[in-house]
Amino acid sequence: MKISISMFGLLTAVAMSLPAQAQFAKPEDAIKYRKASLTVLGTHFGRLAAMANGRVPYDAKAASDNAEVIAAVAKLPWAAFGEGTDKGETRAKPEIWKETAKFKEAADKSQAELAKVVSAARTGNLDALKAAVGPAGASCKACHDNFRKD
Amino acid sequence: MKISISMFGLLTAVAMSLPAQAQFAKPEDAIKYRKASLTVLGTHFGRLAAMANGRVPYDAKAASDNAEVIAAVAKLPWAAFGEGTDKGETRAKPEIWKETAKFKEAADKSQAELAKVVSAARTGNLDALKAAVGPAGASCKACHDNFRKD
Numbered sequence: 001m002k003i004s005i006s007m008f009g010l011l012t013a014v015a016m017s018l019p020a021q022a023q024f025a026k027p028e029d030a031i032k033y034r035k036a037s038l039t040v041l042g043t044h045f046g047r048l049a050a051m052a053n054g055r056v057p058y059d060a061k062a063a064s065d066n067a068e069v070i071a072a073v074a075k076l077p078w079a080a081f082g083e084g085t086d087k088g089e090t091r092a093k094p095e096i097w098k099e100t101a102k103f104k105e106a107a108d109k110s111q112a113e114l115a116k117v118v119s120a121a122r123t124g125n126l127d128a129l130k131a132a133v134g135p136a137g138a139s140c141k142a143c144h145d146n147f148r149k150d
Numbered sequence: 151m152k153i154s155i156s157m158f159g160l161l162t163a164v165a166m167s168l169p170a171q172a173q174f175a176k177p178e179d180a181i182k183y184r185k186a187s188l189t190v191l192g193t194h195f196g197r198l199a200a201m202a203n204g205r206v207p208y209d210a211k212a213a214s215d216n217a218e219v220i221a222a223v224a225k226l227p228w229a230a231f232g233e234g235t236d237k238g239e240t241r242a243k244p245e246i247w248k249e250t251a252k253f254k255e256a257a258d259k260s261q262a263e264l265a266k267v268v269s270a271a272r273t274g275n276l277d278a279l280k281a282a283v284g285p286a287g288a289s290c291k292a293c294h295d296n297f298r299k300d
Contacts, residue, residue: 072222
């Protein structure tokens with residue numbers, strides 16, 4: 001059992017490091033890219049959350065536009081957490097590379113919750129959006145709490 | 151004639167500053183966001199350019215995936231160049247806010263050329279991609295040369 005968990009961690013690490021190595025010339029490029037994609041993601045999620053929480057008036061078209069950005073961007077950051085990208089201008093905790101299965105689970109959870117937000121925003125129904133935004137925000141926060149330095 | 155050009159510049163400035171004020175709580179948020187969206191855009195355009203230039207083997211699926219990110223992100227940075235976002239952690243030149251019509255023209259040109267790259271990548275035809283990437287890259291460079299500090 002212990003071996004299979006280690007193997008899974010190893011395989012996940014290999015799977016995560018391969019695209020990063022292939023796609024980024026230097027570790028700092030990967031770090032810059034994952035921060036950038038998370039900034040774009042967070043900005044547009046924040047706009048939906050503001051509507052869901054009533055801080056900004058609900059606008060179905062704006063909600064749908066924000067959702068399309070989220071749909072395109074939510075999958076981007078994760079390939080940029082490859083091996084060798086743990087040092088430099090980053091608040092990423094070492095746990096990302098020590099507990100790779102747990103990190104992948106957290107990233108997958110966020111993507112699944114964000115997919116529900118996208119679906120809700122596409123329906124044009126504010127109640128659906130409200131229901132989806134809370135769990136998605138919680139999934140973002142959980143990953144930040146566990147894997148990002150203050 | 152002079153008046154109408156000034157009016158156009160003024161109206162463009164107003165049109166550009168309104169969404170930025172509405173969408174970003176602080177100027178530094180707008181600056182961080184525009185840099186982030188341009189980083190994501192540049193990364194995915196770079197991947198298509200690498201295929202078009204033969205530095206990376208052509209992969210129609212990868213090209214199409216990169217194109218979808220570009221389609222979602224190419225329109226994002228421009229609303230974040232509102233009034234008051236000319237100072238701080240930015241290489242943006244003052245000309246952006248002095249020659250607003252010229253800046254808008256350059257931004258629109260880049261978006262138009264990137265739209266052609268997206269269409270070309272969706273066709274799965276490498277020659278179409280090669281034809282579109284050059285002018286798009288030139289439009290990015292022209293805007294950087296004129297409106298970004300070294």
